[in-house]
Amino acid sequence: MSKSDTRDAQQQRAYHLLVTGQYREARELFEQLFDGHNPRLAAYLGDIYSMEESGEYDRMLAFAHYKVAAAGGHAHSQHALAGMLLEEGQEDEAIKWYKCASEQGRAECSYLLASLLKQRGDSQASDFFLSRAADQGHVLAIQHLAVRHIVGRYGFRKIGTGLRMYFKNVRPLMRYARDNAGRHRPV
Numbered sequence: 001m002s003k004s005d006t007r008d009a010q011q012q013r014a015y016h017l018l019v020t021g022q023y024r025e026a027r028e029l030f031e032q033l034f035d036g037h038n039p040r041l042a043a044y045l046g047d048i049y050s051m052e053e054s055g056e057y058d059r060m061l062a063f064a065h066y067k068v069a070a071a072g073g074h075a076h077s078q079h080a081l082a083g084m085l086l087e088e089g090q091e092d093e094a095i096k097w098y099k100c101a102s103e104q105g106r107a108e109c110s111y112l113l114a115s116l117l118k119q120r121g122d123s124q125a126s127d128f129f130l131s132r133a134a135d136q137g138h139v140l141a142i143q144h145l146a147v148r149h150i151v152g153r154y155g156f157r158k159i160g161t162g163l164r165m166y167f168k169n170v171r172p173l174m175r176y177a178r179d180n181a182g183r184h185r186p187v
Helices: 003-020 023-033 039-050 059-071 075-087 091-103 105-120 123-135 139-150 156-168 170-179
Strands: none
Touching: 003 023, 023 105, 023 156, 039 075, 059 075, 059 139, 075 091, 075 170, 091 105, 105 123, 105 139, 123 139, 123 170, 139 156, 139 170, 156 170
8 A cells, every 4th residue: 555545544534533523533643644734634623623512622723724724725714714713803804715715616605795795884795795695506695686686676677586586595595594593694
């Protein structure tokens, strides 16, 4: 077995430990494998350190690992890092990372950006990210756009489009509401 095959097998083993809830063992193996640069390994370590239930919780280490992974283009870590920055009041930096993740197709980040930018009074940018979130399949964004169409914001000829969007989105919206109760602020 080559060095590369051995390393791949160790990464698979560490991932298996992570998904089966053996956090300490997963962390130890990921730490051994982590070279300080691999975005995927940094993301796994960030996840372990960010979960209180893991018994390995360390916000500063989670932040550091998410930062490495985010800089390496890992969209989940960009999202996680942005959330941590937002909690610390670093809104401008959070927006930067939400934008990076949004550009990679993270609908939730597009939706969060729409909300943040609306709160800042930048309605044009907010509308852009709300539309992007809807295009990416975010059910709350689709619902907001449907209602805007229905009330005539985009002209009375678009009311039918809004009604179709609204009714097509009812089931996904109900499923989303059930799965994410209480997690979002309105846009």
